[in-house]
Amino acid sequence: MTALFLILAAAVTVDTGGIAVLPLPDDALAARYRGQQTLTVAGHAIVGVPLDAAPGAREVDIRTTVGQRAITFEVVAKDYPEQRLTIANRRQVNPLPEDLERISRESELQRAAYARRTPVRADLLPFEQPVEGIYSSPFGLRRFLNDQPRSPHSGLDIAADTGTPLAAPAPGTIALTGDFFFSGNVVYIDHGGGLVTMYGHLDSIAVEAGDEVARGDVIGTVGATGRVTGPHLHWTVSIQGVRVDPVLVMEAFERIDTAGDSRGD
C-alpha cells in the first residue's frame, strides 16, 4: 500500500502556474516545501508553482508519527498563449515619473498582503467562484500592451457588468483595500495558510482592512477602474506568495471537497 502510494505520488506532474495537490498519509503531522509549512487543505498539501519556475523534480518533506519521508512531483513548463491589448490611456502603459512612487508604494503593499501567514481556516471548502461570468482572459497569458512586453497575466479575468456584487469565495480576513494605479479599486482576502485572494478593478468596495468575511459575503462590485479595456473582475489566487491559476485551484478544491464528503458514506 505504501509502495503503491509512493509510485503514484512520484508520477505527479505540475505545469508552471499550476498547483501540486498531494494527498498526505494518514499519519502526517506536517508538510514542508522549501523550508515553509505548506498550505494543507483536507489532508492534502497544496504547493503553488510559479509561472517562471524551472522544470524539474521537487520534493515536499512530510513528517509523520514514525519519521520523515518525501513526496515528489515534477514541474513541467507550460507554454501559455500570447495576448496583445491596446490600452487607450498611454500613461497606464508607460507611467509618468510622478506615477512611479505611487506604483512602488502599492507594489510593496501588495507584496506584504501576499506574504501574510495566518493559521489556515478549517472551513476553507467549498471554495466558490466570486462572480458568474465569461472567462474573458485566462491566467498566464504572455502580455503585450500597445505592443510592449509586460508581465504575464497573474490572474483570471471574469467579465460581468459594472455593479455586479462580488462574493468572498471562502472565509477570511480583509488584508488590504485601496485604489491602485494598475488594479484600480482592490480588495485582498487572507484565507490563512498562505492562501490570499485579490479582486481588482472594482467599482465599489464594501469592506475594510481587518474585517472578517464569511463565504458569500459581498466584498464589493465589479467595475472598470485602473488599467482595463472594459468592466471585469481580475481575480488573483496566491499560495504562499505564488500566483497560480484560479481555475485549477477551484477544480482541485472541489475534488478534495467531494472526496471528503463521500469518505464517511
Ligand SMILES: [Zn+2]
Ligand atoms: Zn486580469
